Every structure is written in structure tokens, then in C-alpha cells.
Amino acid sequence: xNPTIPQSTxxxxxxxxxxxxxxxxxxxWRNRGRGIFTFVFPIMFLVIFAxxxxxxxxxxxxxxAFDDFFVPGILAYGIIATTFVNLAISTAILRDQGxxxxxxxxxxxxxxxxxxxxxxxxxxxxxxxxxxxxLGVVAYGxxxxxxxxxxxxxxxxxGTACFTTIGIGIxxxxxxxxxxxxxxxxxxxxxxxxxxxxxxxDSLPQWLKxxxxxFPIKALASSLQYVFxxxxxxxxFDGADLKVLAIWTVVGVWMMLKFLRKPMGDVG
Amino acid sequence: xxxxxxxADELAIEVRDLRKSYGENLAVRGVTFDVRRGEVFCLLGxxxxxxxxxxxxxxxxxxxxxxxxxxxxxxxxxxSRELRxxxxxxxxxxxxxxxxxxxxxxxxxxxxxxxxxPVDEVIELVELNEKRxxxxxxxxxxxxxxxxxxxxxxxxxxxxxxxxxxxxxDPQARRQAWSTIRSLCQLxxxxxxxxxxxxxxxxxxxxxxxxxxxxxxxxxxxxxxGGRDLRPAEIRFELPEEVGLSDIPGVPEESRELVGxxxxxxxxxxxxxxxxITTWALDGDVDLAHFSVTQPTLEDIYLELxxxxxxxxxxxxxxxxx
Numbered sequence: 001x002n003p004t005i006p007q008s009t010x011x012x013x014x015x016x017x018x019x020x021x022x023x024x025x026x027x028x029w030r031n032r033g034r035g036i037f038t039f040v041f042p043i044m045f046l047v048i049f050a051x052x053x054x055x056x057x058x059x060x061x062x063x064x065a066f067d068d069f070f071v072p073g074i075l076a077y078g079i080i081a082t083t084f085v086n087l088a089i090s091t092a093i094l095r096d097q098g099x100x101x102x103x104x105x106x107x108x109x110x111x112x113x114x115x116x117x118x119x120x121x122x123x124x125x126x127x128x129x130x131x132x133x134x135l136g137v138v139a140y141g142x143x144x145x146x147x148x149x150x151x152x153x154x155x156x157x158x159g160t161a162c163f164t165t166i167g168i169g170i171x172x173x174x175x176x177x178x179x180x181x182x183x184x185x186x187x188x189x190x191x192x193x194x195x196x197x198x199x200x201x202d203s204l205p206q207w208l209k210x211x212x213x214x215f216p217i218k219a220l221a222s223s224l225q226y227v228f229x230x231x232x233x234x235x236x237f238d239g240a241d242l243k244v245l246a247i248w249t250v251v252g253v254w255m256m257l258k259f260l261r262k263p264m265g266d267v268g
Numbered sequence: 269x270x271x272x273x274x275x276a277d278e279l280a281i282e283v284r285d286l287r288k289s290y291g292e293n294l295a296v297r298g299v300t301f302d303v304r305r306g307e308v309f310c311l312l313g314x315x316x317x318x319x320x321x322x323x324x325x326x327x328x329x330x331x332x333x334x335x336x337x338x339x340x341x342x343x344x345x346x347x348s349r350e351l352r353x354x355x356x357x358x359x360x361x362x363x364x365x366x367x368x369x370x371x372x373x374x375x376x377x378x379x380x381x382x383x384x385x386p387v388d389e390v391i392e393l394v395e396l397n398e399k400r401x402x403x404x405x406x407x408x409x410x411x412x413x414x415x416x417x418x419x420x421x422x423x424x425x426x427x428x429x430x431x432x433x434x435x436x437x438d439p440q441a442r443r444q445a446w447s448t449i450r451s452l453c454q455l456x457x458x459x460x461x462x463x464x465x466x467x468x469x470x471x472x473x474x475x476x477x478x479x480x481x482x483x484x485x486x487x488x489x490x491x492x493x494g495g496r497d498l499r500p501a502e503i504r505f506e507l508p509e510e511v512g513l514s515d516i517p518g519v520p521e522e523s524r525e526l527v528g529x530x531x532x533x534x535x536x537x538x539x540x541x542x543x544x545i546t547t548w549a550l551d552g553d554v555d556l557a558h559f560s561v562t563q564p565t566l567e568d569i570y571l572e573l574x575x576x577x578x579x580x581x582x583x584x585x586x587x588x589x590x
Contacts, residue, residue, distance in 0.1 A: 006383070
């Protein structure tokens with residue numbers, strides 16, 4: 001009785017990631033509370049505020065339509081909600097319920113599980129992007145231009161990489177699952193008011209702008225707004241903001257690895 | 269390393285002088301034991317005796333301070349995927365993705381394993397057929413525990429760890445769980461069980477190790493634990509007033525004592541002794557009230573071994589001064 005265990009292959013492991021994304025998707029959409037909190041809220045804010053501000057222009061930005069600023073701003077908020085907020089809150093729950101520990105005891109490699117969690121959040125993020133931009137084009141006069149597509153893709157890729165990894169990594173600072181929404185909102189909500197999400201920060205005092213400039217929320221919102229600003233005609237790249245997102249992606253990966261390296265069982 | 273056939277191939281688990289401490293608290297204080305392939309091995313002991321520390325070291329969740337450990341020939345601290353392919357784990361308490369159904373969960377956890385059992389067969393084995401499409405969060409405690417077992421079994425493991433599998437169960441649910449675990453043994457699996465229920469150890473285990481204060485204080489088959497099989501049986505009865513202790517015929521005995529009218533005879537040959545005494549009583553028309561023959565129970569032995577059953581806490585400082 002000496003059974004040899006066949007080795008898994010990379011191809012099979014990638015298949016496992018894709019399967020796991022499907023299960024993560026099912027679990028996400030069945031949990032109504034989380035779906036509303038992370039997916040429905042941003043869309044609701046878009047419809048409410050864009051309807052309130054209809055027809056307004058922004059004088060500090062060459063009188064562009066307010067919606068050309070607000071739709072990409074809300075898209076940034078939606079990306080953060082479906083990646084960072086979603087992953088931080090759910091990872092804390094998975095940890096507290098012992099599901100991470102259970103997963104650790106299975107042959108599924110840890111990288112594959114983490115990749116599937118990030119992949120699933122990315123699927124939700126893409127859906128959010130389609131809904132927000134679709135609504136923007138259909139209802140709020142947003143113009144999707146082929147020429148700025150590279151800038152849009154760059155902002156989406158870096159934004160997702162940055163906010164998924166930080167989302168998992170920040171779990172280390174969430175003491176228990178109930179504190180999840182508190183910690184996450186404390187990290188996000190105040191910054192959104194100085195980060196071009198709800199209104200342009202052009203007239204804010206310099207020190208607030210400086211603080212906002214450190215964090216990736218303003219960088220994501222501004223790089224998306226750059227893409228949809230009708231005054232810009234290039235490929236839609238805003239180098240400085242993308243650089244901030246890239247730096248935070250490195251920080252996010254480091255935070256995530258730090259969280260994941262800790263064994264799930266060793267208490268005390 | 270794997271190519272050298274040794275006696276170790278017969279062993280599912282080898283543990284040598286295992287030690288684990290949390291800060292000042294010595295949880296495991298030099299434990300040594302083997303588990304053979306195909307047997308049900310049980311760590312029995314009160315809460316806080318160090319059982320979970322040992323099982324979680326063997327499962328790869330905790331790191332040992334010193335000593336040797338091999339699970340299916342592999343060091344569990346290595347985090348080896350090959351080992352996780354062959355081991356099924358039922359943790360003491362661990363959640364499950366509650367928004368997925370029983371069927372989906374068994375299927376999902378099954379996929380992680382290169383070798384797996386059919387989903388329906390596993391659900392059948394743990395008797396969750398009627399709940400197969402129920403979301404996990406809607407299951408009762410006993411059903412959840414059976415789902416835990418299903419998730420541990422779906423990878424067709426060689427070795428299954430069960431940490432306190434029936435804690436908090438009502439007696440009926442416990443019986444049901446036992447019969448499921450028994451059916452695992454018929455599949456030829458090795459089972460490593462921890463429990464603080466003596467009954468559970470007696471019913472399920474081929475071999476039991478009793479732990480107290482981080483140490484194994486006795487081990488053996490449940491029926492011979494602590495020399496239980498070697499201990500004299502007790503014959504008890506009450507003598508009528510007119511009969512004295514010396515009137516009882518000579519029997520193969522250890523000792524006899526008389527308290528009031530009550531006689532207690534300790535003997536290693538209870539059948540012979542009982543026959544001599546009853547024959548004498550019937551022939552002489554002596555009325556022996558409350559006649560009984562008893563062997564010490566596992567419970568007697570366990571309570572004797574573990575003291576009052578209180579968990580022991582010893583600190584490094586205390587041991588240093590001892």
C-alpha cells in the first residue's frame with residue numbers, strides 16, 4: 001500500500017483558478033448585503049448625483065460638463081468599492097470564520113486561491129465599469145473615444161492591481177470581521193472628499209491637495225477623468241497619477257504578501 | 269529518501285519528543301507516539317491537555333519548538349502539497365463558504381485534489397442527501413459537522429484528522445457521527461482522533477493515548493489502558509447476619525473485606541470465584557443480596573489517570589524551579 005500521488009501541473013492549477021473564480025462569483029452574488037454595499041451603492045450615487053447636477057459645467061476646468069468629471073469619478077469610487085472594500089471586508093470574514101485556515105489545509109496552492117479572489121473581484125469591477133460607463137454614455141453625455149482607450153486600460157489595470165492587493169493586505173489591520181466596514185470606510189470615505197470623487201478639488205487649500213496626492217484614490221479618479229476630459233486629445237495617459245498607482249501597487253503587493261505569509265493556525 | 273523501504277512505511281504518523289510552548293505556557297512537553305496505517309488512534313484528555321496543539325502541528329498549521337514529526341513520511345512543517353493531497357482535516361471549529369450549497373462545496377473542495385471521490389458518493393456517505401442543495405449557512409450544527417467530514421473525505425485521503433468531531437452534539441447526533449467514522453475505518457483509512465469523551469475513544473479507537481498537562485500519561489488499547497485488563501475484578505454482595513466472612517469458601521482472590529454486611533472480593537479469576545461463591549450459597553441456602561461482578565471501567569481508569577479532569581497549566585518558570 002504505497003499510493004503515488006500524481007503531481008499537479010501548472011495548466012491544471014490555472015484551471016483551478018478559473019474554477020475557483022466561478023465559485024467566488026456565485027458566493028458573491030448570492031450574498032445580497034455585500035452585493036448592495038459594494039456594487040449597487042456606487043451606481044446609486046451615480047444616478048442620484050448626476051441627475052442633481054445635470055447641465056452644470058466646471059469653470060475651473062474650461063467649462064467641461066460636470067458629468068464628464070463626475071462619471072469617471074464615480075467609476076473610480078465603484079472600482080474601489082468592488083475591489084478594495086469588497087476584498088478587505090470579505091477577507092476579514094473568511095479569516096474570522098476559519099475559512100482561510102480550512103483552505104490552507106487543502107492542496108489548492110495559496111497563490112491560486114489569492115489569484116482567484118483577485119480575479120473574482122476583477123470580474124465584478126469590470127461589470128461595474130461597463131454599467132457606469134454605459135450609463136454615462138447613454139444618459140449623461142459621456143464620450144468614449146477609441147484614441148484614449150490605452151489610457152483607460154492603463155488606469156483600470158493599475159487601479160485594480162493597486163486596490164485588490166491593498167484590500168487583501170489591509171486585513172492585517174482589521175482586528176475582527178465586525179470592524180471590517182469601519183476600518184475600510186475610515187480609510188476610504190474621508191479621502192474621497194479630497195480626491196476628485198464627488199466634486200473637483202481644484203479650489204481646495206494646497207495642503208489638502210498634497211495629502212490627497214499621496215494616496216491612490218485621487219490618482220485613480222484623476223487618471224480616469226483625464227481619459228474622459230474632452231480637452232485632452234492624446235492617448236489618455238496621465239503620467240503622474242499612473243505613477244502614484246504603480247507605487248501603491250508595489251506597496252499593496254508587499255502588504256498582501258505580509259498578510260499571507262502568516263500561518264493561519266499559530267496563535268500566541 | 270522515499271526509496272529506502274523501512275518499517276516507517278507501516279507508520280502513518282511518527283512523533284518523537286515533540287515540544288510546543290506559547291510564551292511561558294508549555295502546551296506539549298515531550299510527546300512520543302506512532303500511528304500505524306489503517307488504525308484509529310485517539311488522543312484522549314481534558315481540555316487544555318495539549319491535544320489540539322499536537323494535531324495542528326501534524327496538520328501543518330502550527331510549528332513545533334523541537335522534536336520530530338513525520339506524517340505519511342513527510343515533515344508536516346514543510347507545507348508540502350503532496351502531503352495535503354493525502355490528508356483530510358476536520359478542524360475543531362472552522363467555517364465554510366455559507367452562501368454555497370452542500371453539493372457545490374463538496375464539488376469545489378474535491379477539485380483541489382488530483383485524486384478525488386465522486387461528489388454524490390461522499391454526500392451519501394455522510395448522509396446529507398436530503399440537504400445537498402441547501403446553503404451551508406442553513407445547516408444545523410450536526411449537519412455542518414457532517415459537511416466538514418465530507419469536505420475532508422472528498423480528496424480520498426489516506427489519513428483523516430478529526431479534532432473533537434462531536435463536541436456539542438446531542439447523544440443521537442453523536443451516535444450517528446460515530447457510525448460514519450466507523451465506516452471510514454472500513455475504507456482502510458487511518459484516523460487520528462482527539463476527544464475528551466471517554467465513550468468516544470472507547471467506541472472508535474484501536475489505540476488510545478491519554479494526555480494530561482502536555483504529556484502522554486498512558487497509552488494502549490482501550491480495554492487494556494492503564495492495566496485495565498490486568499486489574500482484579502470486584503465481586504460484591506451482602507452477607508446475612510448469621511454468616512461471617514470466614515464462612516465463605518476459599519476462592520482465587522486478591523483480598524476480601526467486610527464493611528457492615530457488605531463484602532468486597534478482589535479477584536483476577538472472577539468467573540471461578542463467582543461460581544464457587546454462588547454454589548456455596550445455593551447449597552447452604554445462604555441469601556446473598558445485591559450480588560455483582562464488575563471490571564473497572566475506562567472511566568475509572570481515565571479519572572484516576574487525569575486526576576480531577578482539570579486542565580493543568582504549567583509555566584516555564586514553574587518547571588525550572590521543579
